[in-house]
Every structure is written in C-alpha cells, then in structure tokens.
Amino acid sequence: MSAARKQSADNSAKPTSTAGDWEMVVGLEVHVQLKTRTKAFCACSTNFGDAPNSNTCPVCLALPGALPVLNAHAVDLAARAALALGCTLHHRSVFARKNYFYPDLPKGYQISQADKPLATGGHVTLADGKVLGITRIHMEEDAGKSVHDRFAGLTAIDLNRSGVPLIEIVGEPEIRSAAEAGAYLKALREILVYCGVSDCSMEEGSLRVDANVSARPRGEAEFRPRTEIKNLNSFSNVERALELEFQRHVATYEAGGRIAQQTMLFDAVRQEVRAARSKEGSHDYRYFPEPDLPPLVLQTEWIEHQRGTIPELPAARRGRFVNALGVAAADAEVLTAERDVAEYFEAVAAASGDGKAAANWVMGEVLAALNERGGDIGAFPVEASRLAALIALVKAGTLSSTAAKTVFQVMLAEPGDPQAIAERDGLLQVGDDAALVAWIDEVWAEHPDEAARFVAGERKLQGVLVGFVMKKSKGRADPRKVNQLLAGRG
Amino acid sequence: MSASLLDAGAAAIAAAVHADASVADQVVATALERVRSTHEGAQGLNAVLHRARAEALTGALPDGALRGVPVVVKDNIATLELPTSCGSRMLEGWVSPYEATVVRKLREAGAVVVGKTNMDEFAMGSSTENSAYGPTRNPVDRSRAPGGSSGGSAAAVAAAIAPIGLGSETGGSVRQPAAFCGVVGVKPTYGRVSRFGLVAFASSLDAVGVFGRTVDDAAIATETISGHDVHDATSSDRGVPTMRGAPGSLDGLVVGIPREYFPDSLHPDVRARCDRALDALRSLGAVVREVSLPHTALAIPVYYIIAPAEASANLARFDGVRYGLRAESDSLRGLYDGTRARGFGPEVTRRILLGTYVLSAGFYDAYYRKAQDVRALIARDFDAVFSSGVDVLFTPTTPTPAFALGAISDPYEMYLSDIFTVTANLAGIPAMSLPIGRVDGLPVGGQLLAGHFQEPQMFRVAYALEDALGAEAHR
Amino acid sequence: MAVTPDDVRHVAQLARLEIPEAELAMYVDQLNGILAHMEELRAVGGAGAAAQAESTREGMRLRPDTVGAVPLAVPLESFAAAMRDGFFLVPRLATHEAGEES
Numbered sequence A: 001m002s003a004a005r006k007q008s009a010d011n012s013a014k015p016t017s018t019a020g021d022w023e024m025v026v027g028l029e030v031h032v033q034l035k036t037r038t039k040a041f042c043a044c045s046t047n048f049g050d051a052p053n054s055n056t057c058p059v060c061l062a063l064p065g066a067l068p069v070l071n072a073h074a075v076d077l078a079a080r081a082a083l084a085l086g087c088t089l090h091h092r093s094v095f096a097r098k099n100y101f102y103p104d105l106p107k108g109y110q111i112s113q114a115d116k117p118l119a120t121g122g123h124v125t126l127a128d129g130k131v132l133g134i135t136r137i138h139m140e141e142d143a144g145k146s147v148h149d150r151f152a153g154l155t156a157i158d159l160n161r162s163g164v165p166l167i168e169i170v171g172e173p174e175i176r177s178a179a180e181a182g183a184y185l186k187a188l189r190e191i192l193v194y195c196g197v198s199d200c201s202m203e204e205g206s207l208r209v210d211a212n213v214s215a216r217p218r219g220e221a222e223f224r225p226r227t228e229i230k231n232l233n234s235f236s237n238v239e240r241a242l243e244l245e246f247q248r249h250v251a252t253y254e255a256g257g258r259i260a261q262q263t264m265l266f267d268a269v270r271q272e273v274r275a276a277r278s279k280e281g282s283h284d285y286r287y288f289p290e291p292d293l294p295p296l297v298l299q300t301e302w303i304e305h306q307r308g309t310i311p312e313l314p315a316a317r318r319g320r321f322v323n324a325l326g327v328a329a330a331d332a333e334v335l336t337a338e339r340d341v342a343e344y345f346e347a348v349a350a351a352s353g354d355g356k357a358a359a360n361w362v363m364g365e366v367l368a369a370l371n372e373r374g375g376d377i378g379a380f381p382v383e384a385s386r387l388a389a390l391i392a393l394v395k396a397g398t399l400s401s402t403a404a405k406t407v408f409q410v411m412l413a414e415p416g417d418p419q420a421i422a423e424r425d426g427l428l429q430v431g432d433d434a435a436l437v438a439w440i441d442e443v444w445a446e447h448p449d450e451a452a453r454f455v456a457g458e459r460k461l462q463g464v465l466v467g468f469v470m471k472k473s474k475g476r477a478d479p480r481k482v483n484q485l486l487a488g489r490g
Numbered sequence B: 001m002s003a004s005l006l007d008a009g010a011a012a013i014a015a016a017v018h019a020d021a022s023v024a025d026q027v028v029a030t031a032l033e034r035v036r037s038t039h040e041g042a043q044g045l046n047a048v049l050h051r052a053r054a055e056a057l058t059g060a061l062p063d064g065a066l067r068g069v070p071v072v073v074k075d076n077i078a079t080l081e082l083p084t085s086c087g088s089r090m091l092e093g094w095v096s097p098y099e100a101t102v103v104r105k106l107r108e109a110g111a112v113v114v115g116k117t118n119m120d121e122f123a124m125g126s127s128t129e130n131s132a133y134g135p136t137r138n139p140v141d142r143s144r145a146p147g148g149s150s151g152g153s154a155a156a157v158a159a160a161i162a163p164i165g166l167g168s169e170t171g172g173s174v175r176q177p178a179a180f181c182g183v184v185g186v187k188p189t190y191g192r193v194s195r196f197g198l199v200a201f202a203s204s205l206d207a208v209g210v211f212g213r214t215v216d217d218a219a220i221a222t223e224t225i226s227g228h229d230v231h232d233a234t235s236s237d238r239g240v241p242t243m244r245g246a247p248g249s250l251d252g253l254v255v256g257i258p259r260e261y262f263p264d265s266l267h268p269d270v271r272a273r274c275d276r277a278l279d280a281l282r283s284l285g286a287v288v289r290e291v292s293l294p295h296t297a298l299a300i301p302v303y304y305i306i307a308p309a310e311a312s313a314n315l316a317r318f319d320g321v322r323y324g325l326r327a328e329s330d331s332l333r334g335l336y337d338g339t340r341a342r343g344f345g346p347e348v349t350r351r352i353l354l355g356t357y358v359l360s361a362g363f364y365d366a367y368y369r370k371a372q373d374v375r376a377l378i379a380r381d382f383d384a385v386f387s388s389g390v391d392v393l394f395t396p397t398t399p400t401p402a403f404a405l406g407a408i409s410d411p412y413e414m415y416l417s418d419i420f421t422v423t424a425n426l427a428g429i430p431a432m433s434l435p436i437g438r439v440d441g442l443p444v445g446g447q448l449l450a451g452h453f454q455e456p457q458m459f460r461v462a463y464a465l466e467d468a469l470g471a472e473a474h475r
Numbered sequence C: 001m002a003v004t005p006d007d008v009r010h011v012a013q014l015a016r017l018e019i020p021e022a023e024l025a026m027y028v029d030q031l032n033g034i035l036a037h038m039e040e041l042r043a044v045g046g047a048g049a050a051a052q053a054e055s056t057r058e059g060m061r062l063r064p065d066t067v068g069a070v071p072l073a074v075p076l077e078s079f080a081a082a083m084r085d086g087f088f089l090v091p092r093l094a095t096h097e098a099g100e101e102s
C-alpha cells in the first residue's frame, strides 16, 4: 500500500495552470440494485440490514446441486430501466458465467450477461440539453459482503447480498468534466427512482459507480490510456475523485511520464486516489453462456406493455408544468423531485384550475406537513380534491388566505369538506360593512394615537391598522374591504 | 442369497405392500442385508457407500407406485438423511441440508432409499475406479469394472440389492454401466427430469437417469421422477406421458441403424448380439433401415471440450469457505489451493485444468465455440433422421463388454468407452440400454435412442424387445 | 497449439489448483494427448450452427417475486468450517485485495 501512487487532496484542489489545455474523458459504469422483494435467482429476501447470512438458501450459498431460476420482476424492472433510458431492448438475451475466485462469490462465478446483453444504445439528457450515450444495460447478480475490520486477522463474509439483482449501466466515454459526471448521475438516478426501478441509495449500496477516466490534450482525437476508479460512495466523491485522478494524469503527462491502465481506489477519509493492490496474475474471466439458464426471450407485446408502465419522465414533466400550468421553473424542479408529489400536485392543479396556487400550496403547507408527519403522500390526509376545494374557496373570497391555512390544519386531522369546516369554526371571510366598521371602531378606540396620525395624513400607517383589524377579526375580515373603509377615514 | 419378494420387481413389491403394509419392513430389511453381504470380503462389491439404518425407514409410506420399494441413489444426488459425498474427499461426510427433487418424488411415490452408491469422483469417469472410496466391482465378474460413473447403482441393481437405482449421466454414465452389469439403464430427454439437487458436472449435458433389472421397473421409475420443477429453469413444463406399457407388436415401426455405430472395429460378438436383437425387432413387425449420423466421430472431442469447460465453473464452489473440506491456512490463497489440491483426485484435476484451458483467453474460439458448433451439427444429424420417418435408433451401447479393473490407464482410451453414448447427451435426446445377450459370460447392452420427449416410443420398443429376447438377453 | 508447462501453471492458478512441480509434466503430456484429438474439429465447418440452434430455443420460464426460498434442514453453523457471529470466516484480506469486481 505504501508504494501506491497517491495524489493528495490539498495540492490538487485548484486546477494546475495548464489543466485548461487538457480535456477530461470519462465513462461511468453504474450498478443499480433492482427493487425486488427477492433475489435474482432464488426466493430469499433482499431486505437490507438483516442478521448476517440470515437471507440465504441452497442457491445463494452455492450448495452442491442448487440451480438458479430468474426472478420475473427483476426482468420487469430491468426492462423498464432500459426503455426509460431509450435503449433498444433485445428480444433475446443470454446469461453468462463470469469466473473468478473470491470468498464473497459463492459459486466461483457471477451470473451476468456478456455478448448478448438485455439492452443496448440508450441515452441520458442533462438539464443543459447535452445528450450522453449509454452503451449497454445488462442484468447480473450481486456478490456478498466482505467485512475486513470486524475480526483480527480474518475477513468475515455475509452472503445476504449474494444474488441480489442488479443492472449494470455502461455509459459511453462522452463525459468531459467532473461536474458533468455528477449531472449525469443525478439525471440517471432521478429516472430510475421515478420509474420505481431502484431506490438508488449509495448509502445502502443500491447504486454504485465505477469511473473510467483519461486525459488528452484538447483537440486530440485519440483516447489515451484510462484508469478505473472504484470504491466511490457518493456523487460528490465521484466528482472529487475524477478531478484528482485527472490532475494526476495531466501531471504525469506534463512530467513526460505515461499512464498505465489500472484500477484505482478512492479513499473517502483521506480524500485521495491510489492504485489498487496489484493483482495476482491477469484477469481472465473465462465468460461462457450459463448452461443452467435458457435464453431470456421477451415478446414484442410484453415489451410494449412494459413501455406502458413507464411514467412521464421528470424532465418532460417539468417542461409541461412550466409551459402548461404556469409554474416557475425552480418550482417545477421541486414539484417533480418525487413522482408521487408530482402526481398529487397535478391532481390539485387540475381540480382547482389554478396551477400557481396549487404549486404554492403543495410546496408550502403540504410538503411542510409531510415533512413533519413523515410517510408518503399516497397516505396524505388532505386528498387532492379537498385541497382543490380549499383553493377554490380562497379564490372565491369565501376564505382569507390566513383562514385557509387554519382550515388546512383542521383538514389534516379530520375528514370533511373545507367549506363546512370553515362555517362550523366561524372562519368564513367577513365582507359585511357593519361588522367591519364595528371592528374598525374598536381599533380606533384601542389605538387612538395611530388612528389620529393616520387621519392627519400619515398614510403609511394604513397597513398597520389593517393588521390590527385582521387580528381582531381572527383573520376573517376581508382585507380588500377593510382597506377601502380605512381609506374613507384617511 | 435367498429368494425374496425383493426380486419380484417394483410393481409386485408395491402391490404386496399395498395389500399388507408390514411387508415393506421385510423387503427393506432384505435389501439392507444384501448391502451388507455383497460388501463383505476382499472381493466385496463396494457398491453402496452409505447404507441407511433400518429403523424408521418404512413407517407410514405414501401409497404410490413405488410403495415400499427399496431404491439406491447415486452419491451425487442430494438426500437429507444420508451423505452426498460425490465419491470425493472434498465432500466426505457432507449431508445436504436440502433434498433433490427426484428423491422427493421417489419418496412421495412410497420408495425407500436404502443406500447411496459409489461413483467416479464428481461423475468423472467410466469405470467407478476414480472414486476416493475405492472402486466398485462388477457383480457379474468381480475382476471387472462395473462401468461408470454410476457404477455403484448399476452394480447394486444387478446384485438385486434394490430393483431400482438412480444414476446420473453426462456422457453415458447410466447406459454404459447398465450395459456392463447386464441391467436396464435410462437417460431421459434433457429437461424431462429435474436436476435440482443433482451435483452438477456439466449442466448442459447432465441428466438424472434410472436403473432397473427390467424395462418395466425402469419405466415406472422414469415416469415417477419426470416432470417440471420450478427449481430447475431447464426443466420442461410438458406433461409427463405414460411410459409404462407392455410388450406388443411393433408393426410399421421404423428402427434406424446408424452405420457409424457399427464400425469394422466393433467386437464381432457384440455385433452378433446386435444382429440377433435386430432380427427380433423385425420379427415383431418393425422395419429396420440403415441410416447415417455423419458427425458421430466428432462427439468425443466435442464432449471433452464442453463437459470439462462447464465442470471447471461448476466445481469452483468447492473452496473450503462454506462447507466441505477446508485446508486451514493463514492466507486465502493457501486456503483455496490447499483445499482444492487435497479435495480433488487426479481425474477431476485433469478435467478442471482442461476446461479452464479451453475457456481461457485466446483459446475460447478455437475450442469452446468450435465445439458448440459441432455439437449443433450432431444434434442436426439426429433431427434429420427422426424427421425422415425413423422412430427409434438401435445401436450397441458400448464397443466392448466390461473391461478388467485397472486395465485402462490412458485417459483418452477411457473416454472412448463412451463413444456410442455421448451423442445422446450432446443432442439432449432420450436413450436407454437394455441387455441383449452375453459375450464370454459378460453382458452386452443394446441402445435405443428416440427423438426429444419420445420416451413412450422408446419404452414401447424396449418392452417388446425384452420380451422377444426372453432368457437370451442374458445368454 | 501445444500446451506448455507455463500454460498448465497459468491455468492451475486460474483454477486455484496447486500442481506439484513433480506432476506438472504428467499433466502437460495428458492435456496435449487429449487436445490432440480435439484437432479433428478444426477440419469441420459448421460456423454459426450453435448460434442458429440457440436462436430458435425456447425462452426460460421465470419465477414470481415472492419470498419462500428452499429451507435448510440444519443451520449453517452445523456444516460451515469457520463461523463467528453469523459470518463465514476466511484469512484476512486487505480491502479489495485481488481487485475483483462485481
């Protein structure tokens, strides 16, 4: 390890003076855990965090005589991911054995796909419109977990992850900066989470990134040798590690050196990239078709059915919210961050006929309440139709916006129509002159100084006085009318 | 050996137990006693490695087609009570914590597993001499090999320890020992019988097969273990047809004799027994027609690329980490290398090396891909013959009768003893061997091959031929 | 395409088989002997025959995504050679030693 090449964080924090003459070339390989109940090839639970080796069976322990049988839902989700990413989903794909020895790989081979992957040729579109290509998506199984720091002198093996279904998304080497890599990953994650394909949690290991990076002088057409960075555990670490490794390549070239193709590890604690320990012998995975599994055949009708399960993707939805519903671009970003929230908002907007008001309510009161209460919006007590009715009452002048917030709080705790609640609790807006004049008279009596100055021409006090009236009316006074009446006294 | 109901065949035993449940205890006790008596002495068979204990074996048996019938099971098929050592040091004492589907099906039909039988280590061999637990002897002539790799089950059935035995095939490991021991051996269509719980050798070729002393016993057993299994993605969901039948006319049936299986070098007496069997088929009304399967000679080279390649991956799981032999070491590399060096015998080591070599970078296309292409040509040969009106094929099962123990030391020469059987595994078609006579007192097997899932056709011919040959089948 | 002692060493390393130097020559000879017979395949055509057969093969049947694995009749501890706190144990590896990927 001491011989490992290092690039420490502090001396590379700023681009070197000549980095601008060099171009970063990055291709990402992303492993995503499919959101299934059971493993890819056996009926063991995929639950995260259970006691070590408690979710294992003859198949995922690789007991003698056990055989794999593919999980149908894993295929559904992998296909959905491929279609959402614009890939061509192949009618026939073939599983293969990738052979290597490692204690957390019980069979001594990983079931993956090699020359006949599930899908090829997709893309991800970034917010700035840049399109980044996806080479292929294939299905495979995860290995178990090796724990190196639990027992002295020993590595501990937990096979609960062994056989968990993954897709590997191999991107084209079209990324040209660390920030672009981050943007690609965010866009990818958004789509996969949106489609229900994966939780994409880097903390729980349901999304993992390996980065291939190289540097070349700007304008050079050829790719130079790349290194692969592993052990990247957050998006910001991906960006950080790419920047560090790119700087190392540039510095090496500028010093007249060469870059060797090799595997690097990112150390998040030390914020450094170093060479992985050199391997014994060369990698020779001896791929061959998995004889325990016939080909995976997908019929056209099935593929079209899967296509139908893909929701409108966040980028398209954002565009529609801005253009058709009059929502501000920044607000559309918030409203589409989660698919369920976006759907709730749409229902409120449609029922109330007021996109802007719906957006304000959902981003304000609804998300705040949701944050406070926990849970998801599917079980939110104020259904979209009731919120729309509440918005309609405000628009009609029946409720002030202050009173509407009070009604909303009541609606969180009980069912019932907002109008009925407002009537029962005496929260309907009061526009009747006699009542308003009575409240103004009381304010006049309680605040003689301000009243006198206002009458004397100090117009800026009108807002203060309206506030006193609103407070006295417990929010029910119609502020527009109060203003008119006050103006008459000024 | 005293006469017993045990010698009456599976159907008769099941009927007797159905009438009087207590008969099962006597039959099973006799079987266990025969395991013991055939094992004794310097010339003991060494057919059964793990013998069941008599207690609690019969109890309340399901009232199925095999109620109370003792069966022996090859040691590479997972059973819950008895070890599954695969004839290897690697799995010495290993008791599987789950059961093979075929064993469950036998038990559910009322059968009683009385022992696990000897085999070439991980089914790699054709003589049962590659067992870590010593060779099995041929009950017909104890100086001879029983064939292999399922030699233990073949010998146990031939020695009347049990009327039915389970074996497994990758290249002829049921049919070849059946021929050598003078019993019936069946390899069903690939996918007809679940492989779940069969310790894998070469997954695209492996099949569970059965032994019986009669065609009827073999048919009952094959029918019992057939059918779709949700735990095996390569098992077919076709319904299981009736395979059991009775001798009858073969009027109009076309029997093909592939000329490649009758080379000039064929043992003349083996040829004579085949001719006698063909005469019997003709006299039953069958039309015998010469056909050609031109790629036959390539089957052994193809097999010895594909089977070791798959085996090299299938046997990677034996690493000392989770079960089986473990050679302690202070490094992972030492643990792996030590465990595998001590656990595997020389034939297994040889095949893993061979399989790893043909898959390794730079050699894959020349060997593995080429072998897969030629395998497809071999399968096409059969398709062409069976779609030209031929119902079944008849061939000798092996080029010679049983060889002497220790007679063959060259690996490739040993591989050639599967030359007539390996094609059925490569093509995935059903095949069986049945006794058609003897040469110098040693049994000769005749082989029947049929199209995919055509077991009923194959058994129909077997029932008729067995009946027509009568006692001549063992002369 | 003769197999050399280095080929056998390399393949033995890939397969995690320790071949004593004294046995190396025997395995070299035997592999060469076996592979010599494989050379007859070279003369045969058939390129693409396997791919064609594969293209008409029936697709695999899938398993529903419901929990219910084949149970173990006995606990792991009863057959694993080295376990502690529910983990299988092997000699200590540095993180990412051998650098294998998933």
Ligand SMILES: [Mg+2]
Pocket (backbone or CB within 6 Å): A112, A140, A168, C101, C102
């Ligand atoms: Mg992968």
Ligand SMILES: [Zn+2]
Pocket (backbone or CB within 6 Å): A039, A042, A043, A044, A055, A056, A057, A058, A059, A060, A061, A163, C069
């Ligand atoms: Zn499992």
